[in-house]
Amino acid sequence: xxxxxxxxxxxxxxxxxxxxxxxxxxxxxxxxxxxxxxxxxxxxxxxxxxxxxxxxxxxxxxxxxxxxxxxxxxxxxxxxxxxxxxxxxxxxxxxxxxxxxxxxxxxxxxxxxxxxxxxxxxxxxxxxxxxxxxxxxxxxxxxxxxxxxxxxxxxxxxxxxxxxxxxxxxxxxxxxxxxxxxxxxxxxxxxxxxxxxxxxxxxxxxxxxxxxxxxxxxxxxxxxxxxxxxxxxxxxxxxxxxxxxxxxxxxxxxxxxxxxxxxxxxxxxxxxxxxxxxxxxxxxxxxxxxxxxxxxxxxxxxxxxxxxxxxxxxxxxxxxxxxxxxxxxxxxxxxxxxxxxxxxxxxxxxxxxxxxxxxxxxxxxxxxxxxxxxxxxxxxxxxxxxxxxx
Numbered sequence: 001x002x003x004x005x006x007x008x009x010x011x012x013x014x015x016x017x018x019x020x021x022x023x024x025x026x027x028x029x030x031x032x033x034x035x036x037x038x039x040x041x042x043x044x045x046x047x048x049x050x051x052x053x054x055x056x057x058x059x060x061x062x063x064x065x066x067x068x069x070x071x072x073x074x075x076x077x078x079x080x081x082x083x084x085x086x087x088x089x090x091x092x093x094x095x096x097x098x099x100x101x102x103x104x105x106x107x108x109x110x111x112x113x114x115x116x117x118x119x120x121x122x123x124x125x126x127x128x129x130x131x132x133x134x135x136x137x138x139x140x141x142x143x144x145x146x147x148x149x150x151x152x153x154x155x156x157x158x159x160x161x162x163x164x165x166x167x168x169x170x171x172x173x174x175x176x177x178x179x180x181x182x183x184x185x186x187x188x189x190x191x192x193x194x195x196x197x198x199x200x201x202x203x204x205x206x207x208x209x210x211x212x213x214x215x216x217x218x219x220x221x222x223x224x225x226x227x228x229x230x231x232x233x234x235x236x237x238x239x240x241x242x243x244x245x246x247x248x249x250x251x252x253x254x255x256x257x258x259x260x261x262x263x264x265x266x267x268x269x270x271x272x273x274x275x276x277x278x279x280x281x282x283x284x285x286x287x288x289x290x291x292x293x294x295x296x297x298x299x300x301x302x303x304x305x306x307x308x309x310x311x312x313x314x315x316x317x318x319x320x321x322x323x324x325x326x327x328x329x330x331x332x333x334x335x336x337x338x339x340x341x342x343x344x345x346x347x348x349x350x351x352x353x354x355x356x357x358x359x360x361x362x363x364x365x366x367x368x369x370x371x372x373x374x375x376x377x378x379x380x381x382x383x384x385x386x387x388x389x390x
Contacts, residue, residue, distance in 0.1 A: 002051075002052035002053060003033055003034065003035050003040065003051040003052045003053070004033065004034040004035075004051055004052065004053045004054070004055070004385070005031060005032075005033050005034075005048055005050075005051035005053070005054045005055070006031060006032045006033075006034070006054075006055045006057055006062065006358070006360075007030075007031035007032075007045045007048055007054065007055075007056065007057065008029075008031075008045060008056050008057045008058055008059060009027075009029070009030040009031060009032070009045065009057045009060065009061070009062045010028065010029070010057070010059045010060060010061055010364045010365070011026055011027075011028060011030075011061040011062075011364060011365050011366065012026065012027040012028075012030035012032065012042070012061070012062050012063075012350065013025070013026055013061070013062070013063040013064065013331060013335075013350070013366050014026070014027060014042060014064075014349060014350045014351055015064055015332060015335060015336040015348060015349035015350065015351075016349055016350070016351045019042055019043075019351065022328065023328065023332060024328050024331065024332060024366075027042070027043070027044070029044060029045050029046075030042070030043065030044060030045055030062075031043065031044070031045040031047075031048035032062065032350060032358065033048060033049060033051050034356040034358075034382070034385045035385075036356075036385055037355060037356055037384040037385045037386075038353060038354065038355060038356055038385070039350060039351060039352055039353065039354050039355075039356050040352060041352060042350055042351060042352060055380075057360055059364060060360050060361055060362060060363065060364065060379065061360070061361045061363055061364055061365050061366050061368070062350070062358055062359065062360050062361070063127075063331060063335065063350075063358070063359050063361065063366050064129075064335040064336070064347070064348050064349055064350050064357060064358065064359070065127060065128065065129025065130065065335070065347070065348075065357030065358060065359050065381065065382075065383060066126075066127045066128045066129065066130075066312040066334050066335060066338065066359070067128075067129070067130045067131075067297075067334070067335055067336075067337075067338030067339045067341075067342065067344070067347055067348045068123060068128045068130070068131040068132065068299050068300050068302070068310075068312060068338060069132045069157070069247065069268075069270055069297055069299050069338040069339075069341035069342050070132060070134075070247075070249050070270055070272060070297075070299040070300070070301050070341075071123075071131050071132055071133055071134065071299070071300060071301065071302040071303070071310075072133075072134050072136060072137070072161075072301070072302065072303035072304075073115075073116050073119045073120065073131070073133045073134075073151070073154075073302060074104070074112055074116055074133065074134075074135060074137060074147040074150050074151055075100050075103070075104050075112070075115070075137045075303070075304050076100070076103040076104045076106070076107035076111060076112060076115065076137075077099065077100050077102075077103025077104065077107075077304065078103075078304060079096060079099055079100065079304050079305045079308075082096050082099065082305060083278065083305075083308075086278075086279060086280065087280075092231075092279035092280075092281065092306060096305045096306075097136075097137070097164055097165045097305060098165060098168055099305070100137045100303075100304055100305060101137050101138065101139050101165075101167070101168070104137040104138055104143065104147075105138060105140070105143050109146060109150065112146075112147070112150055113150050113153070116133075116150055116151070116153075116154060117154065119302065119310055120154045120155075122310045123300075123302070123310035123311075123312075124381060124383065124388050125378065125381070126310060126311045126312060126313060126376075126378050127312060127313065127359040127378040127381055128310065128312055129347070129357035129358075129359070129381065129382075129383040129384075129388075130155070130157065130338075130339075130342070130344075130347050130357065131154075131155055131157070132155065132157040132158075132159060132195075132299075132342060133151035133154065133155050133157065133158055133159065134151075134158075134159040134160075134161040134164075134197060135147035135148050135151065135159070135160055135161050135162065135164075135189065135193075136161030136162070136164030136197075136199075137164070139162065139164065139165070139167035139168075140167065140185075141180070141184050141185045141188050141189075142188075144160070144162045144185055144188070144189050145185075145188040145189050145192065148160060148189055148192035148193050149192055151192075152192055156194070157194060157195070157342055158192060158193045158194055158195070159193060159194070159195035159196070159197045159225065160186070160189045160190065160192075160193040160195065160196050160197065160217065160222060161196075161197045161198070161199070162180075162181040162185045162186070162189065162213075163178070163181050163197070163198040163199060163204075163205050163209070163210070163213040164199050164204070165199065165203070165204050166204070166205075167180075174205075174209070178205075178209050178212055178213065181213055181216075182212055182213055182216035182217075183216075186216055186217060186220060190217070190220040190221065190222060193222055194222065194223065195222055195223050195224070195225050195246070196213065196214060196216075196217025196218070196220075196222035196223070196224055196225075197224070197225045197226065197227065198210040198213045198214055198226060198227065199227040200226055200227060200228055200234060200235065200236035200239060201227060201228075201229075201230055201231050201232075201234060201236070202231060202232065202234070203231070204227075206235075207234070207235035207236075207239055210226065210235070210236065210239055211239060211243075214226070214239070214243055214245070215243070218243070223245075223246055223343070224240070224243050224244070224245040224246070225240070225245050225246050225247045225248075225249065225341075226239060226240040226245050226247070226248050226249065227249050227250060228240055228248040228249060228250055228251060229248070229250060229251055229252060229253045229254055229258065230250035230252050230253070230275070231252075231253070231281075232253050233253045233254075233255060234253075236248060237251060237254060237258040237261060237262060238257070238258065238261055240267050241261040241262060241264075241265045241267050244265075244266070244267070245267050246267065246268065246341055246342065246343050247267060247268040247269070247270045247297065247341040248262065248267055248268075248269055248270070249270040249272060249299075249301075250270075250271070250272055250275065250284070250301075251269045251270070251271060251284050251289070252276065252281065252282065252283070252284045253282075254284070254285070254288070254289075259288060259289060259292045259294065260292065262289065262292070262294040262295075263289075263292040263293040263294040266295075268294075268295045268296070268297050268337065268340050268341040269289050269294050269295065269296050269297070270296075270297040270298075270299055270337075270338075270341050271284045271286055271289075271296060271297070271298055271299075271319065271323065271333070272298075272299055272300070272301035272307060272315075273298070273315050273318040273319050273322065273323060274300050274301050274302070274307035274309045274314070274315055274318070275301045275306045275307040276322075277307070277318055278306050278307050278308070278309075279306050283318075283322045283323050284323060285323065285324060286319060286323040286324050286325045286329070286333075287323070287324030287325070288324075290324075290325070290329060295337060295340055296325075296329070296333045296337055297333050297334075297337035297338045297340065297341040298312070298315050298316060298319055298330060298333040298334040298337060298338070299312075299315070299334075299338060299341075300312060300314075300315055312334050313369050313373075313377065313378065314373070314374070315334065316330040316331060316334055316369045316370055317369065317370045317373035317374070318373075319333070320370035321370070321373070327366065327367040327369065327370045327371070328366075328367075330369075330370060331366045331369060335348040335349070336348040336349055355384055356382055356383075356384055356385035357382065357383050357384065358381070358382045359378055359380070359381050359382075360378075360379045360380035360381075361377045361378060361379060362376075362377050362378075362379040363377050
């Protein structure tokens with residue numbers, strides 16, 4: 001394939017401290033050479049090797065593509081009325097998921113695929129070059145399996161979330177639903193997924209039920225991740241760390257023991273500020289996690305009920321304003337942090353050999369993502385070396 005030079009970069013975030021300044025490995029007056037789907041060279045613009053084609057960044061910043069490690073994109077329907085009710089003072093509860101379940105079950109494969117592709121394209125226009133996608137809005141064997149098949153058409157990072165909430169048919173028999181999730185549903189879904197997830201929360205699944213779901217998935221070769229401690233304190237974070245989960249997601253209500261457990265483990269604390277924004281809930285304390293030494297990721301939690309956004313830049317701005325993160329920490333968490341939450345080393349950084357996922361900002365520095373909230377700063381996106389949006 002032809003090589004491609006991006007030069008005249010005012011500020012290049014590599015996420016490799018060996019290449020530049022600070023934890024972000026920032027290079028000034030930099031250049032990058034792409035060779036097909038991979039990054040071939042990174043360094044000062046004056047030292048760049050020749051290439052077959054060139055893009056002049058004209059003094060703009062370039063950062064790694066965003067890695068959105070938590071999203072629920074296979075769904076149908078709309079929960080506008082629920083959002084309006086929350087804004088009028090009604091409390092958020094997990095039970096609203098069942099509204100989307102009914103609409104998703106009734107939708108055709110074609111309708112679900114079209115909405116999924118629309119959301120993935122929307123995310124890409126805002127700089128997301130890798131996105132995780134969960135099931136969880138079917139809650140029957142066939143509907144969960146088809147959700148995962150559809151998700152697999154747009155991403156390699158597919159998560160089985162049959163344990164999102166108890167299916168309405170099992171409202172009086174939650175133990176029976178756990179048996180379904182860990183038995184026939186898992187049999188149908190495991191071949192289509194990399195991850196197994198559970199909503200460990202009041203109104204969804206308790207610690208014992210969550211453990212049963214995760215250990216059953218692990219026995220089938222799936223890697224665990226957990227919706228943990230969103231609505232209040234609970235066992236989710238401790239369970240995630242105990243089972244070696246790749247991530248504990250939400251982490252809004254944490255005890256000192258939870259913080260210590262995350263800091264002493266390889267489990268990433270994935271923070272989802274879009275959910276708190278949309279539910280008017282208290283934001284997680286990112287500063288507390290970072291100061292303790294935990295690895296933090298930032299993701300959108302895109303879903304139709306509690307966080308209907310695909311915008312990682314929005315989440316970065318909220319995290320800096322409301323969660324105690326610096327702009328550098330927020331950008332790292334939305335790129336390298338997301339990669340860590342997916343146990344990927346080939347994305348979330350701009351280094352030789354990494355996947356050629358880059359974002360050119362219409363700004364001289366990555367700090368503008370928080371400095372200019374709500375402004376569409378993503379100018380150009382390359383995913384696996386191919387131009388995907390301007």
